[in-house]
Each structure stands twice: as C-alpha cells, then as structure tokens.
Amino acid sequence: MPPRLRLRALQPSCWPHTWTVSPPPTIGLRVRARSYEHSSLHAPGTLHAQSGAPTSLAPTASPYSRHEFMACWHKASREVSPADLRYEGRDEIDTKYVIITQDLKVEKPTHKLRKNDIISRYGLLPRDLKALDSHILDVRPSLLVGRRSIVLCTPIARAVITHDRMVVVTADRTNPTCSNEGMAEIISTIVEVMRYLEMEATANLDGNDPRSPRDSPFELRALEAILLMTERGFKSISSELQARVYSTIPQLRFSVDALQLHDLLEAKRMCEDTLFAGRALQSALSTVLSEDEDLAAMYITEKIEGHTRATEDHQSAELLLEYYERRLDETNEAASRLSKMLVDIDSGIALSLASSRLRMGELDVQTAIFMSALTAGAVVAGLFGMNLENGWEQDPVMFRTVTASICATMSVIFALGWTRFNRARKSQLMLRHRTNGLYSGNQVGRTSMIGRDTSQVMGKS
Structure with missing residues (x-):
C-alpha cells in the first residue's frame, strides 16, 4: 500500500464507529404504488368515476389494486346466505313453450318446464338439457338421439320430440327476438307442415315407399317440419345478404361513405353469424348420418310398440337428413362465397384508403x-x-x-x-x-428446374 493511502486509512474519519448516515438525496419524485390498471368499463374504479357515488368497491376513482380487488371479492363471497340457494329455480327452465300432440292439437301450459320431469319422461340425460336451458342467442345447433326422444336445437326453435308429442321451445321469457305473435305463427307453420306430411304419408299406403306411414312416423314428420323452417330461414337470410351486398358494391367503386362502410360491416357480421350457425347445424346432421345406430334409433314409435328394426333399416331417416344436409351445404357455400367477397371488398377499401393516405x-x-x-x-x-x-x-x-x-x-x-x-x-x-422480379425469377427458375428434371426422367424412361 502506498504511504499516502496508508495514512488516509489511519485517519479517524475513516473508522467504522465514526461513520454517519446521511439522508438519501431527494429529487422531487413522488412514490406511487404499483397498481393493477383495469381497462374494463365494469371495473370498480370506472364505475365509481361514472356514477360519482361512494362505494365500498372503489373508494377512489384511481385504478384499483389487485389486493383491493381480491379483498372485495372475498367480502362479497362472505355475504352469501342460505337464502340464495333456490333449487326450485335451478330445477326449472324459464322459457316459452308449447306442446303439439300426435293429433296436431296445440297445448299451451302455463307452468315452467321441470328438468326432472323431462329427464324421467323423455329418457334424456342431464347433459342433454344444456341446449334447452341455454339462452336462445347462445344455443349451438345440435341433434341428439336419445332412448325415447329426439332433441333438435336450431336458431329458430328447440324441440323435444317423442312418439306422440313434441315440446317446442321457441324463445326465453326475457328474449326480445320472438314475441307472442311470432311464436304463434311459428307453431301454426309447424302444424300446417306436419298436417301436409301426414296427408302425403297417408296417400302412399305402399310399405315400400319411404313416405308411407310406416317409414314416416310422427317423430320424423315433426323433425322435418322444424328442419324445413330452419333451412328456409337460412336461405332467406343468405339471399337478403347477397342483395344487400351487391347493391352496396357499385356505390363503393366511386366513393367511400361512412354509412356504406357501416352497412358493409353489419352485412359482414351477419354473414359470419349465418355461416357459423349453418355449419354447426350441418355438422350435427352429418354426425347423426355417420352413425347407423342413431339413424335406427330415430324410429321411436316402433320401439314403443315393441317392434325391432335392424340397424341398417333406416332409409327414410337417412334420406331425410341427407336432403337437408345437402340443402344446408348449398346455403353455407353461398354464405362462404359472400363472406370471401366481403373480405376482398374490405381489403380493396383498405388499399384504397392506404393509397389516399400515401x-x-x-x-x-x-x-x-x-x-x-x-x-x-x-x-x-x-x-x-x-x-x-x-x-x-x-x-x-x-x-x-x-x-x-x-x-x-x-x-x-x-x-x-x-x-x-x-x-x-x-x-x-x-x-x-x-x-417482385426476384420473386418471379425464383418462380421461373424453379419451374425450369422442375421441367428439366421431368424431361430427364422421361428420357431415362
């Protein structure tokens, strides 16, 4: 150690017991605790800022922390009482429904559907009631074949079909998409279609005809009536969308208006919803068509009467589902082409706007x-x-x-x-x-090499 450094180390100010702790320098920064900033409009801080009323969830309008969020959650959980357990409400389906009997009479019960009664009477499983208990806007199209009933869910109606009756659930009690008049019109249409199918089946007394009474029981007529209404609705919506889009496209070639863009966006969303529902229903029909046991189990009347039907003997049910599956496929293809057209139009508008910005x-x-x-x-x-x-x-x-x-x-x-x-x-x-030239040159080079290799192989052969 150099002498100067050695003397510096021996000075009293460098001894440990003489050290003094100086306060840290302040530079005027305000310490702020880390917080969990929630972007949702339903956050407690946001709700408090909008209403202006004091609440226990958000004492201030600043972004709330995660600890405060979890504390509020625990507080709300501790306030649960046994009075909140209402099993009667969970055991019932609060929907508008009617019952169509075998002689085409319409019954309008006033009581709610009880899940236990449906399970015991129609031979369904508890998981099969998910489609009936869901909101009409959240229903996924499906077709379930049970032991004593068939469950069909479409965007138009939901139905439980047996050998002598059909329970039609048209809409929820709080659903604004279907009024009482619309519900009555739907039921009237179903009854008219089923009556026509019954008359047609009665006219064909030959047992070998697929439309004979033996191969067209009540359950298949009810199933065909709802499928016909659903397919007709899909086709009508697809035609309306095509007319709407084709009338908007020529106007977009000359000018881009905000109102036209809004109409185009609504048409695009409607087309996506229609395509999603149509493909889901087509997939449900295709799933049943791929299972011979399900097709044979659709003849519920014969099972109730004690007649046994072979697994391969399901010509009428198979023809029925194949027909509507093909019709839905045509409608879905039209909706798919329309969706691709809307995507191309959207890309063209984006390029036009980008060119204008440039x-x-x-x-x-x-x-x-x-x-x-x-x-x-x-x-x-x-x-x-x-x-x-x-x-x-x-x-x-x-x-x-x-x-x-x-x-x-x-x-x-x-x-x-x-x-x-x-x-x-x-x-x-x-x-x-x-x-672009390099990319095209690579493509041309690859094409020439492929052609050269092909010619060499042909020459060797």
Whole structure:
C-alpha cells in the first residue's frame, strides 16, 4: 500500500464507529404504488368515476389494486346466505313453450318446464338439457338421439320430440327476438307442415315407399317440419345478404361513405353469424348420418310398440337428413362465397384508403419543401426589413441583387428538396420492382428446374 493511502486509512474519519448516515438525496419524485390498471368499463374504479357515488368497491376513482380487488371479492363471497340457494329455480327452465300432440292439437301450459320431469319422461340425460336451458342467442345447433326422444336445437326453435308429442321451445321469457305473435305463427307453420306430411304419408299406403306411414312416423314428420323452417330461414337470410351486398358494391367503386362502410360491416357480421350457425347445424346432421345406430334409433314409435328394426333399416331417416344436409351445404357455400367477397371488398377499401393516405403524405411533403424554401427567403427578407443601417440603402443596384439572391436561394432549396423527394420515391419503387422480379425469377427458375428434371426422367424412361 502506498504511504499516502496508508495514512488516509489511519485517519479517524475513516473508522467504522465514526461513520454517519446521511439522508438519501431527494429529487422531487413522488412514490406511487404499483397498481393493477383495469381497462374494463365494469371495473370498480370506472364505475365509481361514472356514477360519482361512494362505494365500498372503489373508494377512489384511481385504478384499483389487485389486493383491493381480491379483498372485495372475498367480502362479497362472505355475504352469501342460505337464502340464495333456490333449487326450485335451478330445477326449472324459464322459457316459452308449447306442446303439439300426435293429433296436431296445440297445448299451451302455463307452468315452467321441470328438468326432472323431462329427464324421467323423455329418457334424456342431464347433459342433454344444456341446449334447452341455454339462452336462445347462445344455443349451438345440435341433434341428439336419445332412448325415447329426439332433441333438435336450431336458431329458430328447440324441440323435444317423442312418439306422440313434441315440446317446442321457441324463445326465453326475457328474449326480445320472438314475441307472442311470432311464436304463434311459428307453431301454426309447424302444424300446417306436419298436417301436409301426414296427408302425403297417408296417400302412399305402399310399405315400400319411404313416405308411407310406416317409414314416416310422427317423430320424423315433426323433425322435418322444424328442419324445413330452419333451412328456409337460412336461405332467406343468405339471399337478403347477397342483395344487400351487391347493391352496396357499385356505390363503393366511386366513393367511400361512412354509412356504406357501416352497412358493409353489419352485412359482414351477419354473414359470419349465418355461416357459423349453418355449419354447426350441418355438422350435427352429418354426425347423426355417420352413425347407423342413431339413424335406427330415430324410429321411436316402433320401439314403443315393441317392434325391432335392424340397424341398417333406416332409409327414410337417412334420406331425410341427407336432403337437408345437402340443402344446408348449398346455403353455407353461398354464405362462404359472400363472406370471401366481403373480405376482398374490405381489403380493396383498405388499399384504397392506404393509397389516399400515401397521396396525402406526398402532398404534405411537397408542401413542406415549398414552405422550407419560402421560409429561407422570408428570413433574409426579414433581416433587411429591420430598417438597420448597413450602407446599402443608397445603392441603386443592391435591391435587385438581394432580390435575385433570395429567389435563387429559394429555388436552390426547393430544387434540392424536390430532388431528394423524387429520389426517395423512385428508390422505393425500384426496390419493390426488384423484389417482385426476384420473386418471379425464383418462380421461373424453379419451374425450369422442375421441367428439366421431368424431361430427364422421361428420357431415362
């Protein structure tokens, strides 16, 4: 250790017992605790800020922390009482429903559907009631074949079909999509279709005819009536969407209006919903068609009467499901083409708007170049406009010289800016052209190599 450092270490101020702790320097920063910022409108802080009323969930309008969120959750959980356990409400389905009997009479019960009664009477499993208990807007189309009943769920109606009756659930009691008049019209249409199918089956007394009474029992007629209404509704919506989109496309070629874009967005969403529901129902029918046991189990009347049907003997049910599966496939293909068209239109509108933004950007750059040149001339003119004595006031040629110099400077600045702007734009175009040429060259090279290899193989053979 050098002598100077050794003496420095022996000084009393460096001993440990003489050290003093100095307060940390403050730089004026306010310490803020980390918080969990929730972007939802239903956050306690957001609700408190909107209502302005004090609440226990959000004492302040600032973003609440996760600890506060969990504390509020625990507090709300501790307030649960045995009075909240209402099994009667959970054991019932609060929906609007009617019962169509075998002789096509319509019954309108006033009591709610009890799940235990449905399970015991129609031979269903508890998981099969999920479709009946769901909201009509959240129902996924499905077709379930049980021991003594068939459960069909479509966006139009939900039904439990047996050998002598059909329970039709049209809408929830709080669902605004179907009124009492609409429900009555749906039931009337179902009854008319079933009556026509019964008359047609009665006219064909030959047992070998698929439309004979033996192969067209009550359950298949009820199933066909609901499938017919659902398929007709899908087709009508698809045709309406096509007319709506085809009437909007010619207007978008000339100008892009906010109202037209809003209509196009609504049509796109409606097309996606229609395509989703149609494909789900088609998938449900295809699933049943792929199982011979389910097709044979659809003849519930014969099972109740004690007749046994072979697993392969399901021609009428198979033809029925195949027909509507094919019709749904055609409607889904039309909706799929319409959806692709809407996506292409959306891409074209995006490219048009991007081109407009590019032109506006170029105009902005050109204006900036012109203003830069004008500002350079204005600076020189401002200096001479200060009326300071500089000895050039009496010179008859100096005014023309300064004016010419200012114009020349402005021209040079404008020329330099314009040249750089054109060079940058051309460099982007050349880079894009070279990229496309390289890609096309690679494709051509690959094609030539493939052709060369093919010719060599053919020559060897």
